[in-house]
Amino acid sequence: MSLGTGDRAGILGRVREALREKAPLKHPAERSAGGEPTTAHFREWLPPVGPSIDEKYALFVKLSEQLRSELLPCPDIAHAAATVSALAQQLSWKTLALHRGSLLDQIAPLLPPELALIYVDAGYDKDALEACDAGITECDLLVAQTGSVCVTSTSAGGRVLSVLPPHHFVLARRSQLVTDLSEAYSTLATRYRENYPSMISFITGPSRTGDIERILVLGAHGPKRLTILLLS
Amino acid sequence: MTALADPPSQQFQVDANRTSSDSPRRKAVRHALSNYQAARDRTGATFTDWKSARAAAATIKHEAVNHLDQYLEEFEKKFTARGGKVFWANDSKQARDYILDLAEEKGVRSIVKSKAMTGEEIHLNEALLEKGYGVVESDLGEYIQQLKGEAPYHFVFPCMHLRRDEISDLFEKELGTAKTDSPEELTMIARRVLRRAYIEADMGISGGNFIVADTGMISITENEGNARLTVGLPKIHVALIGIEKVVPRLGDLALFLPMLATAGTGQHLTGYNSMYGGPRQPGEIDGPDEFHVVFLDNHRTRLLADPEQRDALHCIRCGACLNVCPIFKNIGGHTYGTTYQGPIGSVITPHFRGLEDWKHLSGASSLCGACTETCPVGIDIHHHLLHNRRNAAAQKPAAGEQFLWKAFTFLMKRPALYRLATKFAPLGSLLHPLIARTMVDPVRSWTDTREFPAAPLHSFRAQFKTHQRAQALASNLGGTQ
């Protein structure tokens, strides 16, 4: 590459020189027999999540409400499709963006024919995607401790689909609910065998800002509405 | 820029005097921060054990910073294996030049940016604009400040000092939009403008919150989604990040992300936490073709070389110390006159920009310690302000002040002389009103705004002596032992 790598040797040299003098550790953390604080420790200190599925679900429900994420339990795909269709009709939507996926492939045929579906898988026109009324994606995980949806550039139709359209629907299964971020990361590690997608993103509620007088406004740049269609 | 700019310390005094008497502005800032502490405490209280979490965060950061070379190299190896490019920038100029050269080589015309204090640090926008590139800040607060032509007021809340009517007037002036007093409408105005910016940009420049060594990822935290768009849409992504931002393992983020959110904004988790491990990979639908990570040293290695203050590099730029600092709340972010404001800024700026010129920031503190108390990674912030003061005095003692302390020491080492001196205190108090608040008043900087107490006729020593004699007399008279 014509632009070079800069002064790698210089910087590393200065770092090594600086580190020859030891700096004391002022706040020794609780250590297990092994040494450094581990994810097991994190679980002891971070906000608690009950062990049972019901407790995790209850926490996810509670946080979704606080975050203004719409959490809609759906007994089946048909119900999920009906929810999207109803909203599309109510708000006179013209276009819905989505990607190919095991759940989405089932829901697509059940959506109203007058709603134009824009698939991103083979590439997309940025302006066309920007003009979509909504986007629907699948996801990797739901996280109980934080009320988050975890998407990756592999599971959710790339990097942009889940953040550009003003309304983001997520099709998820209850079985995708994990306890906390630690479990999320270890699940992702196993799932992708460390050949990670180029983007992993934890989405926690719709887009928001408090930059103006610290007053909460939703939909700053990302979606103003986040709807999680939760299949059993 | 004036030909003979005032030294930073003088500029600071002038600005601090002005801003600390600007009651409406101080009120707006205090109002903006009024809910912060309650939100932070509420969220912090949901932790089973905040103290241990904090100690762990400090320990992990200690590990990261004290093995920095190892972790930076590990990141580079993993990241470049996925097609990413790493540039090691010694200083501001090298970083700027790299980005400018890259933009030129790739035929970039417009650039969209998400929040990056490193960008402010190296004065990137000025350099880009000078070369004719269109640069738009996408974070709402940064966008507002960019329109206003001002630096960010606070590194997490860039326009916290502005009222909605001021923002409305700004938009009316710069964008031709109608006046409104609705924060929602103002936000939507910015949203509409910025949608175009994301789509049209050839290059997206971001900062980064964490350099994740074991998986070769850059983690970016935000609420608005503007970084997601900045990093998702343009063909080229450049992340400009300080070398100290390392965490050893991806799993460490399970601790750091909640702590960053809690300390920074009182949220359980910020809206979008995204980890980027390379440019668009084979088979992926979208994403930049190129991902350049610019590692910025810019004197961080100087701070690293000071074992006493090395922990200042643990900083995750959450802004909590600013939020609780009474000096920040009264003088505001711009008064500091430098990129990194508040307590942590006052600690690191002398290392980044020179002790001689910037020691005054470490002096302008009452050392209340609220910063240290709130820091989620356990940095000894206010004690480092003391260390900077000591280093400054050792490097170049102020002639007048050194004489003062030598005289002080002379007196205080001689109890008899001290006792004699204190005997004059009541007399001094008697005469002081004659010169109070005048040019010759030695305590004028106090009496200008506050009453100075009058020394009573009898000092404690004198009263205690009397008391002891009375006791002795009483016990003699009482015939007790």
Added chain:
Amino acid sequence: MRVTLFVPCFIDSLYPNVGMAMVHVLERLGHTVEFPENQTCCGQPPFNSGYWDEARAVASKQIAVFKDAEVILSGSGSCGAMFKVFYPELFHGQPLEAEAKAIAAKTWEFSEFLVNKLGVTDLGARFEGRATFHDGCHGLRELGTKLAPRELLKHVKGLELVEMGEAETCCGFGGTFAVKYPQISTAMAEVKCNSIQETQADYVISNDSSCLMQIGGWLDRNVGSIKCLHLAEVLASR
């Protein structure tokens, strides 16, 4: 118990009542109060300004003066913190390091001593009035003093204690900061005094006289009606 008093320079000259109040409280509890004549200053002013050699010179003297004390009580949170927290740092790697640590180990802030060492919370005090309490920063954050003063004031008959908003926010004294950056210091005093006024208290009590000097200085100039009292003075009232 033999209690040795450390009475900072400004309490000695400007607020002698505070020192005497401490004496009365301790003697009523049956303790012997000592006041070594040769004490002068803890060395905090040059220390805070960065002149640590000078600070050490002054502090060395104090270390000698208090060498034989069993327990050292300070009437000021900031000077107490100097002994307890900063002497070990100041003398780190220096000849008097062990002695400095010894002093630190036996120094107590006044209210902490009463409540946590002596186990006393009710001093039989009486003080009629509505008051609020200001937490001096050094006491609060360097020494961890928060509950002890309130425990003591709870038992003062006739006292109505109301908490102010932002009780833990700095008053703006900060030693030489108050005169080096007087405008900022005054702005901070204004914020603190507004919090005090909002409680509609007639008195503000604190465990640090330097804070009271700052708060009182602003109140006397701008308000006039609210009086400042040191915790010891309230506890000594009958």
